[in-house]
Amino acid sequence: MSPVVLVGTKKGLFLVRGDDARTSWEVEGPQLTGWQVFHAVRDPRDGTLHAAANNWVYGATAQRSTDEGQTWERSEGLGLPEDSELKLTEAWHVEPGHASEPDTLFLGGAPGVLFRTDDGGTTWEVNRALLEHPTRERWQPGAGGLCCHSIQIDPTDAKRMAIAISAAGMFRSDDGGESWEPRNTGVAADFMPDDKYPEVGQCVHKLLLHPARPERLWQQNHCGVYRSDDRGETWERLDKNGLPSDFGFGLALDPADPDSAWVVPEEGAENRVTPDGQLGVYRTRDGGASWQRLENGLPKPAWAAVLREGMAYDDRSIAVGTQSGSVFVTSDGGESWIEAASQLPPVLSVELA
Amino acid sequence: MAVVLVPSLVAAQAGGQKRFEVDAGTVGEALRGLPISDLLLDERGELRTLVNVYVDGVDARQGDGLDTKLGPEAEVRVIAAIAGG
Numbered sequence: 001m002s003p004v005v006l007v008g009t010k011k012g013l014f015l016v017r018g019d020d021a022r023t024s025w026e027v028e029g030p031q032l033t034g035w036q037v038f039h040a041v042r043d044p045r046d047g048t049l050h051a052a053a054n055n056w057v058y059g060a061t062a063q064r065s066t067d068e069g070q071t072w073e074r075s076e077g078l079g080l081p082e083d084s085e086l087k088l089t090e091a092w093h094v095e096p097g098h099a100s101e102p103d104t105l106f107l108g109g110a111p112g113v114l115f116r117t118d119d120g121g122t123t124w125e126v127n128r129a130l131l132e133h134p135t136r137e138r139w140q141p142g143a144g145g146l147c148c149h150s151i152q153i154d155p156t157d158a159k160r161m162a163i164a165i166s167a168a169g170m171f172r173s174d175d176g177g178e179s180w181e182p183r184n185t186g187v188a189a190d191f192m193p194d195d196k197y198p199e200v201g202q203c204v205h206k207l208l209l210h211p212a213r214p215e216r217l218w219q220q221n222h223c224g225v226y227r228s229d230d231r232g233e234t235w236e237r238l239d240k241n242g243l244p245s246d247f248g249f250g251l252a253l254d255p256a257d258p259d260s261a262w263v264v265p266e267e268g269a270e271n272r273v274t275p276d277g278q279l280g281v282y283r284t285r286d287g288g289a290s291w292q293r294l295e296n297g298l299p300k301p302a303w304a305a306v307l308r309e310g311m312a313y314d315d316r317s318i319a320v321g322t323q324s325g326s327v328f329v330t331s332d333g334g335e336s337w338i339e340a341a342s343q344l345p346p347v348l349s350v351e352l353a
Numbered sequence: 354m355a356v357v358l359v360p361s362l363v364a365a366q367a368g369g370q371k372r373f374e375v376d377a378g379t380v381g382e383a384l385r386g387l388p389i390s391d392l393l394l395d396e397r398g399e400l401r402t403l404v405n406v407y408v409d410g411v412d413a414r415q416g417d418g419l420d421t422k423l424g425p426e427a428e429v430r431v432i433a434a435i436a437g438g
Contacts, residue, residue, distance in 0.1 A: 034362040057403040057433040058363065058392035074366055079396025087395055 005319045005340060007327055008037030008349035013051060015069060016341045022317055022331045025340035031069040039309050042353035043096040050121060052091035060091040062107050064121045076123050084131055086111055095151035098158035108148030112139055112165045127177050135182060135200045139168035142203055149308055150207035154214040162217060162232060164204035172232050183232030188223040206251040206308045213258040220251045220263050227288050238288030244275045250311025252318045259287040262318055262334060264306040272305050279304040283334050297337030298328060309349030321347030355383055355427040363389050380406055381419030383429050393431060403434040
């Protein structure tokens with residue numbers, strides 16, 4: 001199948017289709033017009049498209065399409081139980097479940113909630129253990145409003161999951177979501193007034209698990225880039241190793257090489273734009289010990305910004321979407337980039353499908 | 354039968370249907386019977402903050418809200434508040 005970049009934007013979903021060589025791309029869409037598509041993904045198990053779509057007026061929805069987006073079906077009854085005294089404010093991320101559970105998917109949302117479906121997305125049930133987590137009262141909403149944006153499932157064990165919430169931190173489950181433990185040791189929360197290394201409250205911007213070495217996790221945080229080699233028990237900070245700042249959102253990995261990662265640093269929390277007036281993607285090939293700026297094919301001058309879902313990877317390519325409406329793709333590890341789409345609405349998310 | 358008219362974005366979520374004939378005694382009953390009720394009402398069954406409902410030209414919030422009575426020929430018009438970005 002030809003590659004597609006699913007591009008969630010502030011004004012609907014676009015499908016950017018490439019040729020087999022991934023050198024020529026065409027924009028299709030928009031679909032789900034009027035909806036802010038925070039994230040869209042193709043379920044690799046059955047090809048269904050899933051989208052987390054939000055609207056200022058009509059709220060948070062999960063939508064799915066079995067015909068490449070020609071028609072969409074909205075999930076039933078997405079919301080939080082009355083006894084929680086919380087209301088669902090946004091749907092953020094859809095994650096297809098483990099290969100052994102073909103009808104199971106997960107949906108992350110705000111305020112810091114996780115849903116599970118076991119019927120392919122027709123109905124969703126909130127995860128009670130996270131909803132009622134004893135540390136919840138210590139979670140502090142940021143601009144993202146306590147969004148559960150990262151959901152990673154160990155390909156070797158469906159019950160092992162890692163999620164991240166801004167600004168609550170990373171949580172790990174070893175029992176399929178029956179319980180969750182904070183795993184933020186060594187991760188800074190510099191914005192806290194006193195304790196800079198609390199149990200919870202870290203502002204994870206993106207968390208990824210390496211599919212071939214699932215004990216290895218990477219995160220781009222509000223306060224640094226980190227790697228863990230023990231499923232989040234301990235974290236090593238990596239952003240003093242050549243990155244121009246500790247701040248950024250997007251993160252991508254190489255499924256064939258657990259030592260490689262890509263990030264897009266921004267100047268800092270108070271000026272969320274790529275530094276030096278250009279869009280630079282930074283790559284490590286040595287587990288974060290050193291980083292190299294990649295810029296061939298990326299615009300200059302440019303004051304770009306890439307959101308937390310604005311970076312994606314598959315086994316051949318990395319895609320980066322900007323708030324200025326461009327999508328850049330590399331298929332040589334970042335040595336060269338092609339602008340696959342431009343002049344789209346602000347890009348909220350990309351996925352390679 | 355009362356008639357409910359919904360905006361095009363909501364209609365698109367109902368297969369394009371913009372006009373619904375409903376047998377309902379109140380605004381709440383009328384909205385709850387629609388296939389897109391979840392877009393107009395939140396998980397508590399309350400009218401979403403930025404959804405406005407007019408019954409024969411009168412804002413239902415200035416009446417009894419979802420309990421506002423509907424006459425047999427009432428026209429219920431759903432209009433989005435000015436919002437966006």
